[in-house]
């Protein structure tokens with residue numbers, strides 16, 4: 425069974441065609457600048473790059489070019505589109521409606537539209553992408569896989585905000601959490617590496633990329649997570665502030681005359697490691713500035729590690745213990761310095777990492793010492809594969 429995985433943004437589209445027989449990626453690619461001058465498709469097969477540059481006024485044109493690339497005589501990987509058994513779509517927000525991936529039909533499309541107020545930037549392009557695929561492949565089943573779904577198992581006392589209850593009833597204001605597909609994938613892989621049933625394990629997963637979140641995974645289910653109503657909450661991130669005292673916002677409005685929109689942009693795009701360091705949102709730049717003596721760069725990193733560590737401590741308490749900690753995403757997979765800084769001083773929790781083993785990159789490996797009570801892993805995330813696995817599970821029983 426071959427599954428096409430789609431991740432549609434407002435002007436971009438990422439895709440992978442995965443052969444589920446061996447979970448091998450047959451082809452993958454990226455379309456950028458959809459609807460903007462300079463549209464470009466980069467299609468990759470076996471490390472070879474093929475570029476298609478032509479105007480793409482909308483997602484339908486982009487999806488058509490992706491399908492053309494997949495069946496192309498020269499660089500295609502299938503003979504006919506009918507070889508694609510199903511399409512799995514990444515969808516950011518499923519609200520409270522979806523705790524699992526779902527076969528897309530008209531009812532689901534309506535529910536996705538209903539979730540637009542909760543994810544005004546993300547759900548509309550996801551919907552446009554799904555519609556484009558449905559038009560071009562009307563007989564191919566489509567599955568929606570939600571970033572929020574995994575966290576729907578959080579208990580009410582973890583997801584409710586201490587605000588007037590009517591706000592939850594009227595506007596659905598609560599914690600949803602994001603990166604669920606990634607937290608789910610790496611927690612499953614950690615259990616496999618430990619040779620244990622995930623239902624016996626308490627795992628804390630740290631997805632540390634440009635956006636970052638931590639999840640307390642109890643017996644395979646999300647018990648709490650650091651992102652909230654939006655992906656702005658929780659940890660400090662590349663450009664996002666994470667948790668701050670909410671009173672800072674009215675204070676700033678009064679003190680500076682900034683509008684609520686200006687402050688929203690500031691908190692999302694000009695804060696976090698970039699805002700504190702003044703150097704960059706990319707941890708490589710900030711690490712190198714800190715190493716050359718830049719004090720603000722060092723402060724940004726120290727603040728970042730402090731937050732990650734605080735959440736690990738909090739989630740060890742939420743889980744009443746922890747068997748494994750997993751690092752994943754750009755920083756988590758690649759930065760030995762960050763992993764060492766976060767894990768240093770967690771000896772009281774039984775966490776000890778081996779500096780030599782920690783010196784790895786992008787591989788699924790245990791990095792804790794043999795006497796560490798808590799296992800620590802680096803596990804490259806693979807949201808596309810998780811989407812493909814869910815899609816396969818849902819469509820395999822369809823007639």
Ligand code: ADP
Nearest residue numbers: 632633634635705706707708753754755758759
């Ligand atoms: P996203 O998918 O959220 O855009 P990624 O998971 O790709 O982000 O992570 C990107 C971030 O990972 C970059 O901003 C960079 O700071 C960090 N990163 C990648 N490689 C390294 C590295 N070798 N050392 C430190 N940080 C790294």
